[in-house]
Amino acid sequence: MLSEEVARFLIDPDEILMIPGPTSLSSRVRFAMALPQQSHVAPEFYNAFKENLDLSRYVFGNSSGHQFIITGSGTIGMEATAVSLLEAGDQVLSIETGYFGHRFTMLAEIHGAKVETIVTPLGKRADTDQVSKKLKEKKFKVLLFTHVDTSTSVMNDVHALTEVAKENGVISVCDSVCGVGGAKLNFDELGVDVILTGSQKAIAAPPGATLLAVSKHAIEVMERRKTPIASYYMDLLRWKPVMEDPKIYLTTPAVQVMLGLHEALLEIKEEGIENRWKRHETNAEAFRAGIEGLGLKVVPDESSRAPTVTTFYVPSGTNAGEIQETIRSQLGIHIAKGFGEYKDTMLRVGHFGNVSATDIIALLGALELTLSKSAKIAKGVAVEKALPLLKSA
Ligand SMILES: Cc1ncc(COP(=O)(O)O)c(C=O)c1O
Structure with missing residues (x-):
């Protein structure tokens, strides 16, 4: 058994780690x-x-x-x-x-x-x-x-x-x-x-x-x-x-x-490296489709996007750090703020390793719920855009 002192610092096993590393362990x-x-x-x-x-x-x-x-x-x-x-x-x-x-x-x-x-x-x-x-x-x-x-x-x-x-x-x-x-x-x-x-x-x-x-x-x-x-x-x-x-x-x-x-x-x-690359590509495509469904802009242009991590701009008038903290404390999903000078305007999401299709859908739902309180975003579209890509994989 862990001491109560140490247990205070541990995350709830139901929480989802989608920062750009480290990622959750099997x-x-x-x-x-x-x-x-x-x-x-x-x-x-x-x-x-x-x-x-x-x-x-x-x-x-x-x-x-x-x-x-x-x-x-x-x-x-x-x-x-x-x-x-x-x-x-x-x-x-x-x-x-x-x-x-x-x-x-x-x-x-x-x-x-x-x-x-x-x-x-x-x-x-x-x-x-x-x-x-x-x-x-x-x-x-x-x-x-x-x-x-x-x-x-x-x-x-x-x-x-x-x-x-x-x-x-x-x-x-x-x-x-x-x-x-x-x-x-x-x-x-x-x-x-x-x-x-x-x-x-x-x-x-x-x-x-x-x-x-x-x-x-x-x-x-x-x-x-x-x-x-x-x-x-x-x-x-x-x-x-x-x-x-x-x-x-x-x-x-x-x-x-x-x-x-x-x-x-x-x-x-056991998964097979090629299957793993494919899974990462599918999850990334679905996540980006959901983000764009919310009306948000992905930072890299089409030819520069990665299957492992995605950066996107938050709606104007909102703050990336506040969105990140709300999603973490109220919905148990950990994502990251933009790096350095982009800390207020961008969010970064790691979708690699054990991140599953269900995690992608959960985060899109969490973003929609959180953003809709402070910005005008398209409702019900994110999951609708992402789901068919995940299902057809
Ligand atoms: C692309 C890239 N290179 C290098 C590093 C440095 O790795 P570490 O933090 O494990 O020293 C990182 C860490 O996030 C990274 O993302």
Whole structure:
């Protein structure tokens, strides 16, 4: 039994988590994490970790490169990539489709790179021709881009960006923290150099693990560096032998997180990655149809929308934070406000992992009920628009 002190901080199991991560956990994942503490060097854990690597290869579509799982949040995966690949003065092109693109720019700069940016207009994915032109103007070492930027819900054309990087002999690095496990992506087919993610979004595991697929070429570039990698924990070359033989001790992994991740990855395999992509697309389409049915505007344009997260404007005269709080406190559904300067004007909804069709309908109903008290919105239309899309899936 939990102490009353701790129980005060827990959410009611009936509440629905639709923030853009972390997402709700299946009972299997929660059960795995509640088992007695295990030794991190016992064969049981070592085998579970090895299986995590194999299962994550399946989820990433990675049979050609190296696979890493390291304790830490998604930012550790970003920074490990930056510190391991980049040397002082290296030229980097960073595409910013929102705040997380900007974070990658900052990380590359912190680790000594000279970074140029392409900042896309709000709601628009990167223009491949513009990127291609820039890559031809001078020799860049690395192209950084975000798959789905969780701050704007803009999805880039990962395939096109990887192709232009390859054409120009540039290392391609994709932050797919808000993509892997929900948005279509295959490491081998893309031929991208690095794809990284966090455990807490579309994989539907708890926060605390970062997962990376890294090409052989990227590893060779790290091995050929002129200067040593200036980090102990985030040096991917230091982790490489551990991933080949997880019996080797480097640091103590977050055992419970890895066990929860194991169940979550197994659940993805059972669902089938392609079925999972399809389910995410269907739920996202239905949600957006409902939002537009309410007369609200989705932030990304048609070609830049993501199957994992959606950002939309609240009606003028209403406040996003107040709507978010009413829906949370009165109806038990957790969504997020807009990011930074958009905190009053936008809402963000994560529809990934275990979010179901029923959750989509519940949120549309909750939005209609809440908004109709303070704004003029179309009534009864949201669910009517969303339902046929969910039913035909
Ligand atoms: C696209 C993207 N990249 C990076 C991150 C950073 O991940 P973390 O918060 O797990 O460090 C996030 C977190 O929301 C994200 O959405």
